[in-house]
Amino acid sequence: xxxxxxxxxxxxxxxxxxxxxxxxxxxxxxxxxxxxxxxxxxxxxxxxxxxxxxxxxxxxxxxxxxxxxxxxxxxxxxxxxxxxxxxxxxxxxxxxxxxxxxxxxxxxxxxxxxxxxxxxxxxxxxxxxxx
Amino acid sequence: xxxxxxxxxxxxxxxxxxxxxxxxxxxxxxxxxxxxxxxxxxxxxxxxxxxxxxxxxxxxxxxxxxxxxxxxxxxxxxxxxxxxxxxxxxxxxxxxxxxxxxxxxxxxxxxxxxxxxxxxxxxxxxxxxxxxxxxxxxxxxxxxxxxxxxxxxxxxxxxxxxxxxxxxxxxxxxxxxxxxxxxxxxxxxxxxxxxxxxxxxxxxxxxxxxxxxxxxxxxxxxxxxxxxxxxxxxxxxxxxxxxxxxxxxxxxxxxxxxxxxxxxxxxxxxxxxxxxxxxxxxxx
Numbered sequence: 001x002x003x004x005x006x007x008x009x010x011x012x013x014x015x016x017x018x019x020x021x022x023x024x025x026x027x028x029x030x031x032x033x034x035x036x037x038x039x040x041x042x043x044x045x046x047x048x049x050x051x052x053x054x055x056x057x058x059x060x061x062x063x064x065x066x067x068x069x070x071x072x073x074x075x076x077x078x079x080x081x082x083x084x085x086x087x088x089x090x091x092x093x094x095x096x097x098x099x100x101x102x103x104x105x106x107x108x109x110x111x112x113x114x115x116x117x118x119x120x121x122x123x124x125x126x127x128x129x130x131x
Numbered sequence: 132x133x134x135x136x137x138x139x140x141x142x143x144x145x146x147x148x149x150x151x152x153x154x155x156x157x158x159x160x161x162x163x164x165x166x167x168x169x170x171x172x173x174x175x176x177x178x179x180x181x182x183x184x185x186x187x188x189x190x191x192x193x194x195x196x197x198x199x200x201x202x203x204x205x206x207x208x209x210x211x212x213x214x215x216x217x218x219x220x221x222x223x224x225x226x227x228x229x230x231x232x233x234x235x236x237x238x239x240x241x242x243x244x245x246x247x248x249x250x251x252x253x254x255x256x257x258x259x260x261x262x263x264x265x266x267x268x269x270x271x272x273x274x275x276x277x278x279x280x281x282x283x284x285x286x287x288x289x290x291x292x293x294x295x296x297x298x299x300x301x302x303x304x305x306x307x308x309x310x311x312x313x314x315x316x317x318x319x320x321x322x323x324x325x326x327x328x329x330x331x332x333x334x335x336x337x338x339x340x341x342x343x344x345x346x347x348x349x350x351x352x353x354x355x356x357x358x359x360x361x362x363x364x365x366x367x368x369x370x371x372x373x374x375x376x377x378x379x380x381x382x383x384x385x386x387x388x389x390x391x392x393x394x395x396x397x398x399x400x401x402x403x404x405x406x407x408x409x410x411x412x413x414x415x
Contacts, residue, residue, distance in 0.1 A: 021165055021166045021167045024162070024167040024168050024169075026158075026162060026167065026168075026169055026170050027167075027168050027169065027170060028170070029170040029171065029174045029177060029178065033326070034326065035326040035329075035330055037188065037330065037331065037332070037333035037337075038326060038329075038333060038337060040181070040185075064185045064186040064187075064188045064333050064334045065185065065186040066184075066185065066186075127181075127184050130184070
């Protein structure tokens with residue numbers, strides 16, 4: 001599942017580019033679902049602010065365990081250039097635990113695919129740890 | 132006795148396997164249409180195995196109960212079909228499952244699930260009369276509702292009931308959740324009402340519903356196969372052509388509204404049925 005947490009849409013477009021015939025992330029069996037209850041991996045783009053941190057936390061809590069979180073872009077990983085802004089909390093890891101960080105401004109689709117595949121490995125490790 | 136056990140085994144184990152593989156092939160062909168590579172053919176099995184390994188999360192016990200009833204009814208109707216029993220019995224067992232899926236979705240307060248459930252009800256209302264008409268015309272053509280008697284019919288039924296096969300195609304498209312009839316929930320990732328009737332099902336319960344969907348796919352394709360039951364190769368050709376047509380329709384059509392579906396499918400379906408039955412009657 002992909003959540004736009006106050007991104008400038010640069011990273012969002014790159015995330016959606018992963019679904020196109022050019023990159024075709026469905027090769028790995030991945031689909032972009034819109035329902036947190038059906039999701040395994042949460043992709044978050046953009047900075048977290050005081051308004052949307054509750055939404056982010058809520059979405060994370062609605063996903064059934066085991067789950068993995070991937071923070072995408074400079075903003076998602078650390079808060080980026082907006083880090084010092086009065087309304088910004090910071091990176092995604094200030095609110096929920098993050099498994100994979102994908103840097104870039106915006107992050108390249110190749111980097112996002114790498115991050116998602118790494119996220120799948122972490123997800124598989126969690127599945128093994130849980131069973 | 133041994134034959135019965137083998138048929139039960141086919142209905143219970145082989146049928147959902149076939150359903151999962153069909154789902155995989157469907158995704159591959161759809162990906163090929165969109166000049167993508169697509170997931171592995173066995174992806175549906177990986178997904179279900181993963182869902183069974185996830186944390187069970189349900190809003191209330193009714194949801195869990197309904198998911199189980201849905202999968203049991205779907206499996207039972209599939210087994211009854213392979214045991215070559217009465218078509219009407221199969222129909223009503225299948226209908227129980229379909230209704231319990233809706234009840235489960237209605238038992239939770241989520242508005243997406245509620246609206247999805249209402250739309251699913253309209254879909255059931257649309258395809259159930261058509262399925263009944265198909266079964267009635269099978270009876271009029273062969274003189275029996277028993278699948279074994281229909282299979283014993285010496286001529287392919289497609290020649291006697293060509294229009295009924297198209298009517299069954301509408302029911303199949305709705306049952307498979309294909310565009311333009313995928314507004315209660317979509318089989319693909321693209322959204323409608325988040326995930327409509329399936330929104331609140333998650334983890335192992337979603338896996339049960341997915342398995343039930345495989346059973347239903349095989350059941351409806353099995354009814355399609357009755358239309359050319361005299362030779363196995365032609366039966367397979369008919370099923371492949373039918374399913375390819377479904378995938379093409381799915382990929383070329385936009386999602387429509389329930390009003391359109393009800394008006395269009397009932398008017399076209401009923402007219403085709405009546406014309407076919409008059410023709411059948413006149414020929415006898």
